[in-house]
Amino acid sequence: MQTPTPIPTPIPIPGFGEPLRISGRYGSWDAVRAELDEHGVTVLHARLADWRPGRVPGPRLRTLLGRDWARYLDLTHPDVRARFAASRILLKFAAAAAVEVAPEAVELAYHLTGRPYLRGIDAVDISLSHTDELLVVGLSSRGPIGVDAERGDRDLYGCGLADHFCTPHELDSLKILQPQRRNPELLRLWTLKEAYTKATGLGLRFPFTDFGFRTPDGQGGVRRRDGTPATGPEWSFRTSYVDDAYVLSTAVRDTGFGTTRDRSAHTMLDEALVDALVSALDEEAEESGPDDEDW
Structure with missing residues (x-):
């Protein structure tokens, strides 16, 4: 009589850390990468004031928003526009830190359900949420991620x-x-x-x-x-x-x-394509001026 194969004991899924506060574009991006290396998950939260674009959109904002530029222009309420742009900028900076490229090189796309993803990069899943003055971004190399936030006094x-x-x-x-x-x-x-x-x-x-x-x-x-x-x-x-x-x-x-440790876009994309993209972004940055503070 054949001995039945024992059912393996499920291995507990490792947890992940508390959300990280990112105060601006020069935030602790090393900590973001470290969280992804250790847990395969990192969640960032930021204040709208630290990521709000200026009243007059700078040349960099259009490049950062990419395909979302038209949606941004269609929004008429100033606060709604600001949250929309700021959440996408934060998401691009966070994703760029994860896959080691410039934020302008990150391209967001959307499934039919409206769920965002990184076009051409499937090693990192993303999610975003914003409410009132809070922006939230989730990154995962373990699998699908979702984040949501509400005011605690609602x-x-x-x-x-x-x-x-x-x-x-x-x-x-x-x-x-x-x-x-x-x-x-x-x-x-x-x-x-x-x-x-x-x-x-x-x-x-x-x-x-x-x-x-x-x-x-x-x-x-x-x-x-x-x-x-x-x-x-x-x-x-x-x-x-x-x-x-x-x-x-x-x-x-x-x-x-398992957790994907090699998240670099350079190992997932054709090297010649990456070099051409970086060169084009460098030229655009020179035309736009050094690190435009108003996006």
């Missing part, structure tokens, strides 16, 4: 929104919490769901009332409507409180291929 529970995006199990769990804990817990659940659906690429096509997380600690991954587990150890989640004002959640799926 009232969701008092407005009755829990019924519209919580599972029956989550609603029951919220009701037994002390009243002062219900809104903070609901904010955590909301941002986790946003982050998870961004990572899966489904967005709002996956109704928030159809999946949830355990309360109050949120451990154990995604849960079905009745509270039973729906995902395995391939998913990692984290919720943090940043800048003393915002709830930030991250969802990462490990594809099982």
Whole structure:
């Protein structure tokens, strides 16, 4: 009689660190690369003021935004335009640090669902979020990543929104919490769901009332409507409180291929193409002036 093959014990997926604060274009990009090397994941948060383009767009802004330039011009509200541009600039600087190229060489593209990705570079997955004065960028070499943030003082529970995006199990769990804990817990659940659906690429096509997380600690991954587990150890989640004002959640799926340590674009792209691109960017930088502070 043949001895059955034993089922291997699942190896816990390593976690990832707390979000890193990036104060500007000259921020701690070495720390970003170090986080990716160690965890395969890094999440950055920044203030809008540090990345807001000037009132009069500089020549570098159009180059940095690339295909997003037309979308930027179509936005009419000044604050919306500023957040749109600043979030893309931060994302390009972060991705550039990860793959070791100039920010202008990073090209963003979008899936049909609107989910952004790095065109021509599949070693790093990306996600972004912005709300109020906060910008958030997620990078992962382990697999898909999603990030989301909300103001910590936003009232969701008092407005009755829990019924519209919580599972029956989550609603029951919220009701037994002390009243002062219900809104903070609901904010955590909301941002986790946003982050998870961004990572899966489904967005709002996956109704928030159809999946949830355990309360109050949120451990154990995604849960079905009745509270039973729906995902395995391939998913990692984290919720943090940043800048003393915002709830930030991250969802990462490990594809099982390990962390990609060689993320350099030079090893993924044709060397002649990279040299030509760098040369063209150098020429454009000379025409635009040295390091235009107003983008």
